[in-house]
Amino acid sequence: MDGISPLWGICPFNKISSNLIECRAKSRLPENAKSVIVACFPYLLDKSEYKNLNISKYAVVTDYHKVALSRLEKAVQLLKEMFPENEFSAFADNSPIPEVRAACLAGLGVRGMNSLLITEKYGSFVFIGEIVTDIELDFEETSEKTCIKCGRCIKACPSSAIKETGFERNICLSEITQKKGKLSEEEISLMTDCGCIWGCDICQDICPMNQNAAATEIEEFLSSPVSHVSEGCSLEERAYEWRGRKVIERNITIQKER
Ligand code: B12
Numbered sequence: 001m002d003g004i005s006p007l008w009g010i011c012p013f014n015k016i017s018s019n020l021i022e023c024r025a026k027s028r029l030p031e032n033a034k035s036v037i038v039a040c041f042p043y044l045l046d047k048s049e050y051k052n053l054n055i056s057k058y059a060v061v062t063d064y065h066k067v068a069l070s071r072l073e074k075a076v077q078l079l080k081e082m083f084p085e086n087e088f089s090a091f092a093d094n095s096p097i098p099e100v101r102a103a104c105l106a107g108l109g110v111r112g113m114n115s116l117l118i119t120e121k122y123g124s125f126v127f128i129g130e131i132v133t134d135i136e137l138d139f140e141e142t143s144e145k146t147c148i149k150c151g152r153c154i155k156a157c158p159s160s161a162i163k164e165t166g167f168e169r170n171i172c173l174s175e176i177t178q179k180k181g182k183l184s185e186e187e188i189s190l191m192t193d194c195g196c197i198w199g200c201d202i203c204q205d206i207c208p209m210n211q212n213a214a215a216t217e218i219e220e221f222l223s224s225p226v227s228h229v230s231e232g233c234s235l236e237e238r239a240y241e242w243r244g245r246k247v248i249e250r251n252i253t254i255q256k257e258r
Pocket of ligand 1 (some may be wrong): 036056057146174175
């Protein structure tokens with residue numbers, strides 16, 4: 001796995017099996033799943049790549065769904081050759097696995113109050129993907145640990161989506177920028193105040209545990225960053241491609257008109 005991801009670990013499937021996310025990908029889970037090999041894909045680039053930034057950093061790099069899945073599929077090929085009797089399925093984001101929880105239980109980092117996985121080396125600027133298998137793999141017993149709980153993300157969140165008691169998805173600015181349809185005046189103001197057309201990084205940028213986050217070594221992420229989007233821009237290989245042109249163009253128009 002080391003050539004696939006610089007940070008990975010094992011989470012026993014039975015520790016997350018009662019929290020699976022309902023989605024179509026669930027049908028791809030091995031019938032007798034026993035272990036989850038959880039992998040992180042760091043995505044932070046050098047500051048010089050964020051000039052004129054008007055999208056969230058996660059969307060600057062080549063679409064992570066494709067990058068993570070193609071890397072994990074390579075590992076699946078090798079594992080299938082080594083263990084032809086067993087089953088292996090790769091997922092990234094579009095996954096029945098609650099990925100933050102699985103990564104915490106695999107010992108890859110802690111859960112921030114902003115609900116994200118924070119790793120020691122790369123901070124929270126990592127994507128998560130996994131391979132689920134019916135092999136019972138050895139793992140280190142660990143519980144889900146939390147961040148230092150300084151509360152800065154709670155204070156900084158422009159829509160108060162982050163609370164001591166949990167996370168309110170519907171009002172998260174990242175969700176607002178990605179949802180279809182007409183936005184309310186309040187949603188439009190939130191988006192224009194933040195100046196971000198896609199996603200939101202406020203709770204990550206403010207996090208003290210992210211201040212020395214290391215940059216990515218993943219070649220596919222280093223090779224073709226796009227930090228600024230404008231009308232008619234290409235969506236190919238970008239994390240905003242799955243939503244279609246309408247949503248991103250709506251957001252670009254909103255920012256232009258303010
Ligand atoms: C739906 C979703 C969203 C929604 C809702 C996010 C949310 N926080 O609920 C929206 C669109 C808002 C969103 C936004 C973002 N997302 Co998102 N998202 C997902 C997705 C697809 C599912 C998450 C989910 O619903 N899980 C189900 C719940 C039940 O799981 P859970 O959170 O582990 O549930 C437990 C918690 O509620 C827990 N719990 C909650 N809070 C706390 C606190 C403590 C202290 C403890 C102990 C437990 C705990 O108890 C539950 C029981 O297990 C995941 C991919 C995946 N398959 O997991 C990506 C994922 C979480 N997103 C990701 C990213 C990158 C983002 C953004 C940073 C993108 C951006 N820059 O705009 C933002 C961050 C916003 C934020 N602060 O969360 C990454 C996170 C990587 C990381 N380092 O953690 C993931 C893992 C995708 C990936 N494959 O990399 N996302």
